[in-house]
Amino acid sequence: MKNIKMDWNKVDFIIENALNEDLGSGDITTDTIFPADLTCEAKIVAKQEGVVAGINVAKRVFEKLDGNALFTFVKSDGDNVLPGDEILRIKATVRAVLSGERLALNLLQRMSGIATATSKYVAILKNSHTKILDTRKTAPGLRVLDKYAVLAGGGHNHRFGLYDAVLIKDNHIDFAGSITKAVETIRAQYGHKYKIEVETSTLDEVRQALESGAEIIMLDNMSVSMMKEAVSLINGRALSEASGGITLETLGGISETGVDYISVGALTHSSAALDISLYMV
DSSP: OOOOOOOHHHHHHHHHHHHHHHHTTOOHHHHHHSOTTOEEEEEEEEOSOEEOOOHHHHHHHHHHHOTTOEEEESSOTTOEEOTTOEEEEEEEEHHHHHHHHHHHHHHHHHHHHHHHHHHHHHHHTTTSSOEEEOOSOOOTTOHHHHHHHHHHTTOBOOOSSTTSSEEEOHHHHHHHSSHHHHHHHHHHHHTTSSOEEEEESSHHHHHHHHHHTOSEEEEESOOHHHHHHHHHHHTTSSEEEEESSOOHHHHHHHHTTTOSEEEOTHHHHTOOOOOEEEEEO
16 A cells, blocks of 8 residues: 555644543553563454454554654555454563553554455446545544545545535525526635535536536535446536435446446445454464
């Protein structure tokens, strides 16, 4: 997997809050049984087939608890794993390993689950020009990790938040009065600083979005036949994005309409965690 930029300030914030939530005033069990200077080796192992993501995030958890911890990377983010495959080896204090185990695994399992799910969608589209996108349907506070995991699985990121792209949805249109009015208002304020995407659910709305100059048109919850008409109508004058209730079973048919992107909220809101465990060596 090529190097993907991670915002480590945001990751550190997530980890520090989570450690505070879990440890509070201290790990009573571990701190009572084991002296502070006792060290050990441990390994993190996959128990289920999938795509791993978040190895450096798990590493960061242990580093927060033991600044002298040493690590051996057996796998990299984006790698396929089989049951029994070792992912990461850790040498640190027993207290750091046992106190950080649950959080490190929680994050690694969640991210690997998202990467695994994404890889299944990407595999179906391997012979298509259509790309898989995530959405903002991420776990609150974990977006930086969820979206990184999508990239690790071979997918692409949609906008990160409300601040970095324009997406005019149905409620914006209803209150603005029309697609044209909403687009004109954005253009008057920002010119062409941001590409404008407009959500549509009918062919008439697609025409309005095209006439308004939108660069991306979302085809929301359309039937495959209507979507195919919409893509033909757009005819390369804007990028097209299919969205709404898309599954692995319907993915192929939707890509055959010629859409440029397919966004799937389930990647980050419904992916099952990948089964991963930590063992003392």
